Amino acid sequence: MGSAPTYPTYAGAFRCIGASCEDDCCHTWTIPLDKNTYRLYQNFPAEKLGSVVAEYVSVKTAETHDNLFAQITRNDSGACPFYTSGRLCGIQEEYGPQLLSSTCSIYPRVLNLVDSRLEGSLSLSCPQAARDVLLFPNSTQVVSDLLSGAFRTDNYFTLASNGAGHVHKLYAAFHDVRRCMIALVTDRSRPVWERLLLIGSLCKQLDEIPTDGAISKVFAILLDYHGVVGTERGRSEMENLPTDLALKLRVLFKFVSERAQDKTCGTRFLDTYWDFVAGIGSSEGATPSEDVERMRSAEEFYHRPFFEERPYIFENYLLNYMFRTLFPFGRARNADFVPRSIFDEYILMATQFAIINGLLIGVAGHFKEGFSEEHVVKTIQSFARELDHDPMALDSMVEFMQKTNLGNLFGISILLKN
Incomplete structure (x- = not known):
C-alpha cells in the first residue's frame, strides 16, 4: 500500500504573537522543567531572577523522567512567576530564548518522533495556533523546518x-x-x-x-x-x-x-x-x-x-x-x-x-x-x-x-x- 508516509511539519511555521495574544500560556499551568534547564536556572544571580528560582522552582522527587525533573509553580495570582507586567517571559527577556524550558520553548508546537523522524503539529489551546490550523485551507500540509533552531526539539512524544x-x-x-x-x-x-x-x-x-x-x-x-x-x-x-x-x-x-x-x-x-x-x-x-x-x-x-x-x-x-x-x-x-x-x-x-x-x-x-x-x-x-x-x-x-x-x-x- 504504497505512497510515502505523511509527516506533518507545519508546526515549524508557527510564530508567537506575544503580548498581542488575547490569552496567554503563563496562567493556571504548573510548568514542568527538564533537568538540564533546572541546573542552568540554579546559576541565576539573585538579582537576575535567581530569587524567583529559589522560591518557585522545585524538584519533583517522585519523577524520574529528565524532561519532568522539576517544576515552576504558580504565584498567588495563578501566573508563572517569570511572567512580566508587559505580558512577556522574564527569562526570555533577561537571558534569551535558549534558556526557556523545553515546554515553554516548544509550546504550542507538539513534537512526535515516528520512525526516527520528527513530526510537528499544534496544540489548539493557543489562540494563534488555532487560527493557523483552522482558518486556512490545507494548513496541515504546510512544509516547514522543525530543525531550524527556533525552538527546542528535545521534548517529544x-x-x-x-x-x-x-x-x-x-x-x-x-x-x-x-x-x-x-x-x-x-x-x-x-x-x-x-x-x-x-x-x-x-x-x-x-x-x-x-x-x-x-x-x-x-x-x-x-x-x-x-x-x-x-x-x-x-x-x-x-x-x-x-x-x-x-x-x-x-x-x-x-x-x-x-x-x-x-x-x-x-x-x-x-x-x-x-x-x-x-x-x-x-x-x-x-x-x-x-x-x-x-x-x-x-x-x-x-x-x-x-x-x-x-x-x-x-x-x-x-x-x-x-x-x-x-x-x-x-x-x-x-x-x-x-x-x-x-x-x-x-x-x-x-x-x-x-x-x-x-x-x-x-x-x-x-x-x-x-x-x-x-x-x-x-x-x-x-x-x-x-x-x-x-x-x-x-x-x-x-x-x-x-x-x-x-x-x-x-x-x-x-x-x-x-
Missing part, C-alpha cells in the same frame, strides 16, 4: 508501546492506517458526521484483529475502506444509525456545564459557555422539546451554512488532532499517558468533536448572522485549553461514554448526527 499491560496494535501499519484516515477525513462526498462514523467503524475492525493477526489483515481492511472514499458505499447504513437530539443535548449540557462549574475554568471558556447557553439554553418556563427545536434551528440556519462555506475548518481540526495524538494508536512519553485501545482512542476523538460541534451550534444560534471565524477560534481554543489543564477530564470522558452505553458506534451516532 512517541507511539504508545505494546509493552506489558498495554493494548496490542500493529505498528508496522501505522502510516498505512494514517493515509486511510486522511482519505476518510477529507472525503467531501459525505457530511463530516458520516466520515467520523466510518472512521469509527474502521477503528472497531482494527481493534478486533487478533494479537497474532497477520499484517495482511490490516491491509485488506484498509483497502476496503479506501474503496469507500468518494462512493455511495455504506451510505444507507450510516443514515440508518440512530439520532436522538434530546439525549444529545443532555449529554452536551452535562459535559460543558460540569467544566464551566469547575473552579479552575478559564474566563474564555466561561464566555463560550454562556454564548452557547444563550443560543440554545432554556428560557424560564421553556420545555426540553423547545431547547431541542432551538438547537435544530441554530444548526440549520446558522451553523450548517457557515461550515458548508468553509469545509476545511473541521477537516483541519480532525487532521491536526490525528497528527498531534498519533491517532488512532496513541502517544506515550508523557506523565499523563494512559494506554487505550484503538477504539477507545476513537471514542475520545469523536466525543471531543461532538462537544465542540455542539458548542458551535449554540454559539452560532446566539450570534446568528454575526457568527464568525473568530467565534470558531475562541470556542475550539477555549475548550482545548480546558482539557490541556485537566488531563483527568479525558479519562472521565471515556469512562462516562462507557458507563452510559454511548461508547459504541450507536452512541457516537447520537452525538454526531443532527
